[in-house]
Each structure stands twice: as structure tokens, then as C-alpha cells.
Amino acid sequence: MSQLNASVRENALGRLQAGQSQSEVARALRVSQSTISRLWHRFQQTGSSAPAPMSGRPRVTTQAQDRYIRVTHLRHRFQSASVTARALPGGRRISVQTVRNRLHTTGLHAYRPLRGNVLTRRHCQARMQWANQHLQWxxxxxxxxxxxxxxxxxxxxxxxxxxxxxxxxxxxxxxxxxxxxxxxxxxxxxxxxxxxxxxxxxxxxxxxxxxxxxxxxxxxxxxxxxxxxxxxxxxxxxxxxxxxxxxxxxxxxxxxxxxxxxxxxxxxxxxxxxxxxxxxxxxxxxxxxxxxxxxxxxxxxx
CATH class of the missing domain: 3.30.420.10 (Ribonuclease H-like superfamily/Ribonuclease H)
Known part of the structure; x- marks a missing residue:
């Protein structure tokens, strides 16, 4: 969940207690509805808006940034981790190794690319036609x-x-x-x-x-x-x-x-x-x- 500061959490809870819907509060505060939903659920369970204490070293990236890293490298397969580290939205600087770690958790690893010929649409169609003609060989x-x-x-x-x-x-x-x-x-x-x-x-x-x-x-x-x-x-x-x-x-x-x-x-x-x-x-x-x-x-x- 995105970490909201104390004033935003109190503002959100005040709006919810005043009768606004979760989607209305999310739009007003420009956060996701799932963040407001989890905040409201935690408040009902514990009576506090403070986030639950976290054990271990805090993550330097949010879930949204993790998704950004994964999607970026799925769309741009040859982009280096250093470029992604510099371009990461959110204003916080992260290391190249952090980018690699996030990619590794999603199954993306760096390999030497297979060298191949530049194939035009005509080449691809001819190859497919040849393969279909010899499929029963x-x-x-x-x-x-x-x-x-x-x-x-x-x-x-x-x-x-x-x-x-x-x-x-x-x-x-x-x-x-x-x-x-x-x-x-x-x-x-x-x-x-x-x-x-x-x-x-x-x-x-x-x-x-x-x-x-x-x-x-x-x-x-x-x-x-x-x-x-x-x-x-x-x-x-x-x-x-x-x-x-x-x-x-x-x-x-x-x-x-x-x-x-x-x-x-x-x-x-x-x-x-x-x-x-x-x-x-x-x-x-x-x-x-x-x-x-x-x-x-x-x-x-x-």
C-alpha cells in the first residue's frame, strides 16, 4: 500500500466518517481506491490510522514503481537497468542493483541476445508458407x-x-x-x-x-x-x-x-x-x- 502521511490519513478518515464513499475520497485525495479501502479496514480493526510496524529494512520502491520497472523492461527488452534507475518516477534515486533485483523477482534476467537476420514481412510470410508446406515431412x-x-x-x-x-x-x-x-x-x-x-x-x-x-x-x-x-x-x-x-x-x-x-x-x-x-x-x-x-x-x- 502507498504510504500516506499522517495529515492525509486523518483527512481521509474524516471524509469517510462524514459519509463520503471510498471512491469519492480517493478522487479527492488523488490516491487509489484500494489504498483508501485498506486504510479504512485497518482503522476499523485497530482504531488507529497509523501503518502497521514493518520488520526488516524498508523497501526503497513502491509496488507501483515495481510494476513500472517490470512493464518498462517488457516493452523495451534492450533497455539497461541503469537507464531505468535514472528514469524511475517518484523522485527517489535507486541503485541499478535494485532495478535488477526487482526484475529478477519477476523472472526477468539479462542474457546475451540471439543474433538473427533482419526479416521483412515478406520474408516472414515466405518462411511460414514453407513451414506449412513441409509440415508433414x-x-x-x-x-x-x-x-x-x-x-x-x-x-x-x-x-x-x-x-x-x-x-x-x-x-x-x-x-x-x-x-x-x-x-x-x-x-x-x-x-x-x-x-x-x-x-x-x-x-x-x-x-x-x-x-x-x-x-x-x-x-x-x-x-x-x-x-x-x-x-x-x-x-x-x-x-x-x-x-x-x-x-x-x-x-x-x-x-x-x-x-x-x-x-x-x-x-x-x-x-x-x-x-x-x-x-x-x-x-x-x-x-x-x-x-x-x-x-x-x-x-x-x-
């Missing part, structure tokens, strides 16, 4: 015939946000505690791969910028077509320019390759992303990082 009848493929880029110096450093207070800028990362990761290697229900393709290094001619001659012809020789085989690749170029589509049509339609900006629907993630984890777990592109590709092959 099963491993036995459909998914086991699909060859899922994709390219991925691995850096020589990968900055892993999950990595932690153990240091003492004041050692933040010690050289041993700094995770040094050259610009753009110091270069890296692009690879192509494909997975099926029964196995995988070779890991293919993509030197330089991938174009349609390179994609057809060095990837599809020697590596993808052998996987697509099985009956009912279906090929999946995304809508990158080398994949949708006329040279590529003509090559796939000439070889009677059945291509799985794919919604744009949907890497999360491709199970090969799990393989890339596992490769990245194993690479980061190595004690000695590969010093050059050649050894990086060899490490990925292992």
Missing part, C-alpha cells in the same frame, strides 16, 4: 532424401563471446588478460560442404570470391552430383547469387537435379548449420590456433 519419406549444403567462413582469429578470462581486480588491461583480435579476424577460409541422412561430402575450400562458374565447375560437378545420384534425391542450397545464377540453374536442370525451394534468409532451417557450429567449437578448443589459411583448412578437415 518425415525422416523416412522425405528428409532422408535431401542433400543439405552451404558455405561457411572460418576466421584465423575467431573472437568467441563465450570465452572468459580469469584475472584479479585491476588486471583488466594486463597483456595476459587481453583477448587480442586483428582487424577482420586476420583473414580466414571459406568452405563448402553438404550433409545427407547417411553421410557427408568432402569439405571443399573456396579460394577467393565464389561465383557461378566456380560453383558449378569446382563444387556442384565433382562433389554435389555424386550425392544426388540416389533415387528421389533433392538438393538444397540457399538463394545466394552463385546458387541462383542462370549458369547454375541451367546446369542443375540439365542434370535433372530436383532442387528444394528455400525461403530467403533462413539459415536456421538448414541442419548443416549445426555442423558448422560444431566445427567452430572444435576449432576454438584447440590449444594452438592455426597460424595460416593452409593449416586452418587442414584443421577443419580433421
Amino acid at each position: 518425415t525422416l523416412a519419406n522425405n528428409r532422408r532424401h535431401v542433400v543439405f549444403s552451404d558455405e561457411s567462413y572460418f576466421l584465423l582469429q575467431h573472437h568467441d563471446s563465450r570465452r572468459r578470462v580469469y584475472r584479479r581486480q585491476g588486471e583488466r588491461y594486463h597483456q595476459q588478460c587481453v583477448d587480442e583480435a586483428p582487424p577482420h579476424g586476420g583473414g580466414g577460409v571459406m568452405v563448402w560442404g553438404a550433409i545427407t541422412n547417411t553421410g557427408r561430402s568432402q569439405l571443399v575450400e573456396v579460394p577467393g570470391r565464389l561465383n557461378a562458374q566456380h560453383y558449378v565447375q569446382d563444387i556442384l560437378q565433382p562433389h554435389a552430383l555424386p550425392l544426388l545420384a540416389a533415387p528421389r534425391a533433392q538438393f538444397q542450397h540457399d538463394n545466394a547469387r552463385p546458387h541462383t545464377a542462370r549458369l547454375t540453374t541451367n546446369f542443375l536442370a540439365a542434370n535433372n537435379v530436383n532442387t528444394l525451394p528455400w525461403p530467403s534468409l533462413s539459415p536456421d532451417l538448414n541442419p548443416i548449420e549445426h555442423a558448422w557450429d560444431e566445427l567452430g567449437r572444435r576449432l576454438n578448443a584447440r590449444v594452438n590456433a592455426p597460424p595460416n589459411r593452409r593449416q586452418l583448412f587442414q584443421a577443419l578437415q580433421q
Whole structure:
């Protein structure tokens, strides 16, 4: 209940005893009706308007401020606790930790956000349509015939946000505690791969910028077509320019390759992303990082 000072409590009780309704008193004093109701109930029970003594340390926020904190962070999920602490109505300054404590009691905790693509309404509709069309797919009848493929880029110096450093207070800028990362990761290697229900393709290094001619001659012809020789085989690749170029589509049509339609900006629907993630984890777990592109590709092959 909001804490009313003694003069306001006496004013409210005087109005109630004079015959005014609780809602009339609440409007006149600009407080909630529930506050007046609890004040009247306590007066009838104890004969006193003084609030009941409270044990322990008094709360620095009211229930209304607690609701404000919760609603604010539900509406603005990326707002920091420090901003909320400064903007809290009521005129009383509270600490950032108090804001965090109030959020924790409502089940709201700070996490690293999931990184995702910027999806337009058209992208979302295409993804939903694709999902509905394949809702009845099963491993036995459909998914086991699909060859899922994709390219991925691995850096020589990968900055892993999950990595932690153990240091003492004041050692933040010690050289041993700094995770040094050259610009753009110091270069890296692009690879192509494909997975099926029964196995995988070779890991293919993509030197330089991938174009349609390179994609057809060095990837599809020697590596993808052998996987697509099985009956009912279906090929999946995304809508990158080398994949949708006329040279590529003509090559796939000439070889009677059945291509799985794919919604744009949907890497999360491709199970090969799990393989890339596992490769990245194993690479980061190595004690000695590969010093050059050649050894990086060899490490990925292992």
C-alpha cells in the first residue's frame, strides 16, 4: 500500500466518517481506491490510522514503481537497468542493483541476445508458407532424401563471446588478460560442404570470391552430383547469387537435379548449420590456433 502521511490519513478518515464513499475520497485525495479501502479496514480493526510496524529494512520502491520497472523492461527488452534507475518516477534515486533485483523477482534476467537476420514481412510470410508446406515431412519419406549444403567462413582469429578470462581486480588491461583480435579476424577460409541422412561430402575450400562458374565447375560437378545420384534425391542450397545464377540453374536442370525451394534468409532451417557450429567449437578448443589459411583448412578437415 502507498504510504500516506499522517495529515492525509486523518483527512481521509474524516471524509469517510462524514459519509463520503471510498471512491469519492480517493478522487479527492488523488490516491487509489484500494489504498483508501485498506486504510479504512485497518482503522476499523485497530482504531488507529497509523501503518502497521514493518520488520526488516524498508523497501526503497513502491509496488507501483515495481510494476513500472517490470512493464518498462517488457516493452523495451534492450533497455539497461541503469537507464531505468535514472528514469524511475517518484523522485527517489535507486541503485541499478535494485532495478535488477526487482526484475529478477519477476523472472526477468539479462542474457546475451540471439543474433538473427533482419526479416521483412515478406520474408516472414515466405518462411511460414514453407513451414506449412513441409509440415508433414518425415525422416523416412522425405528428409532422408535431401542433400543439405552451404558455405561457411572460418576466421584465423575467431573472437568467441563465450570465452572468459580469469584475472584479479585491476588486471583488466594486463597483456595476459587481453583477448587480442586483428582487424577482420586476420583473414580466414571459406568452405563448402553438404550433409545427407547417411553421410557427408568432402569439405571443399573456396579460394577467393565464389561465383557461378566456380560453383558449378569446382563444387556442384565433382562433389554435389555424386550425392544426388540416389533415387528421389533433392538438393538444397540457399538463394545466394552463385546458387541462383542462370549458369547454375541451367546446369542443375540439365542434370535433372530436383532442387528444394528455400525461403530467403533462413539459415536456421538448414541442419548443416549445426555442423558448422560444431566445427567452430572444435576449432576454438584447440590449444594452438592455426597460424595460416593452409593449416586452418587442414584443421577443419580433421
